[in-house]
Amino acid sequence: MTPTLVILVVGLTPRLLGPHTPRLAALAAAGGMRPLDTVTPAVTCAVQATLTTGAPPATHGAVANGWYFRDLNEVLLWRQPETLLSGETIWEAGRRRDPTFTCAKMFWWYAMKSSADIAVTPRPMYPADGRKIPDHYARPDGLHDELDARLGRFPLFRFWGPLADISSSAWIAEATLHVMATRGPTLTLTYLPHLDYDLQRLGPDPAHPALARALGEVDALCGRLIDAAQAGGRRVIVVSEYGITPVTDAIPVNRALRAAGLLAVRREEHGRETLDPGASAAFALADHQIAHVYVNDPARLEETASILRGLDGVEAVWGAAGKRAAGLDHPRSGELVALARADRWFSYHYWLDAARAPDFARTVDIHRKPGYDPVELFFDPALRFPKFSAAWRLGLRKLGFRRLLDVISAEDAALVRGSHGRPTDDPLDGPLVISSEAGLLPKGRVAATAFKALTLEHVFD
DSSP states (O other), rough: OOOEEEEEEEOOGGGGOSSSSHHHHHHHHHHHEEEHHHOHHHHHHHHHHHHHHHOOHHHOOOOSSSSEETTEEEESOOOOOBBGOOOOOOHHHHHHOOOTTOOOESSSSSBOOOSEEEEEEEBBBBBOOOOOOOOOOETTTTTHHHHHHOOSSSOOTTTSSOOOOHHEEEHHHHHHHHHHHHHOOSSEEEEEOOOHHHHHHHOOOSSSHHHHHHHHHHHHHHHHHHHHHHTTTTTTEESSOOEEOOEEEEHHHHHHHHTTTTOEEOOOGGOOEEEEEOOEEEEEEEEEEEEEESSSOOOGHHHHHHHHTTTTTTTEEEOOHHHHHHHSTTSSSOOOEEEEEEEEEEEOOOSSSGGOGGHHHHHOOOOTTSSSOOGGGSSOOOOHHHHHHHHHHHHHHHTTOOOOOOOOOOGGGOOOOOESOOSSSGGGGEEEEEEOOOOGGGOEEEEEEEEEEEHHHHHHO
16 A cells, blocks of 8 residues: 545635646646546535545535535534445545555544544534634544644634634644654545635635735645655645636525515514524525525425526526436435526525624624525624724623624625636636646546545555
8 A cells, every 4th residue: 555645725726726836736747637527516515525435415415515404404514423424435445455544534524423543623612601612623532632732722713714814724734744744544635725715705816916825825835745745655636626716796595585485584582583494485505606495395396496597697496307417316405406607606695684684694603504604704894993893802702791703794795706616617717636646647537426536546556
């Protein structure tokens, strides 16, 4: 077996590979680069599940970054247990071929209750007093405290939100270097999310100075990982999940369903509204450029489909046949799936009056919101001194006051400049695979479903 390092650089595309990424470009020149034919939806949980199992969403079950749990009557995103997936993983297949095969899963998704030998992932603490304390989950026992002692606490508030920056990716890279040096796994999977932030904030133009800087920062981390891997006799694969395309505005799919009398809400304290999925004839789980539309009333299926087709920015609406063709024919999928045009994305917003938005709408809260909210990457433009506002609110909370960290806009979807989820029209704008081993790459494009086999070929040759 030949030890192998897989670096997942979120949002990296052939068009972004160039003067701002000298280390990645050099790896591609010395080995090879191929476009990756990703799955639909091209979102984190769905793509990573396909890369690790070799199966489409219709088989492994991660139909988006979350879905409607019909038995719980709840929309839940960003769940972590690997037991939610079906299919044999890369590391299980490797272990079957050689019992001494080991795998480290560094911040790849579905790391809880994972069958990988080593797993590390974000996992904040939520004390009963309402605080959210940065932390991470790690197995085997002892690794958590070892990483904390070496690197300090995982910078959770730099991993997502308006303060997200290179520091979270740097922590992950250093943790990966430590695990490779001390545990020597046969296969190491590591995840660098840094580019994703600025690609959604700024759009994918590499000439933008801030994006050029972000490319250089993540390239430098990749260089450290590549050097350590090659010094240890490891092969190197770089992969991305999706490409991000420029967008102009969001599609308010849930507001359209509510205006038609299909979506129901629950009125709570101070007149604020929360989505009531079970009472809704239809509602959408918005996830970037895809929306799973759950239709609880079969008699209103065609009405719902007609409303979706009439929305500005919707490219396609799939029923049973469309879902089968897209590899999304799974019980967790919505009865309908809507796909946005390349220049649009779906917002989760369901309230018709901003005064009735739920309190979490203006906060970074990836678990309470019934859909993905990229506006969490921005401070509310209405705040004159946003960082001071955030620090003031945090200070009050540390003093024991109950205070929302409400620094996010609940309305300004036009802040978002880049999105993903649908297949890109041009392969140059889509994901890629780079390998240090040119002879192991196929001649043409790499299917996401073939990545598992390709990785095992690097290990077992």
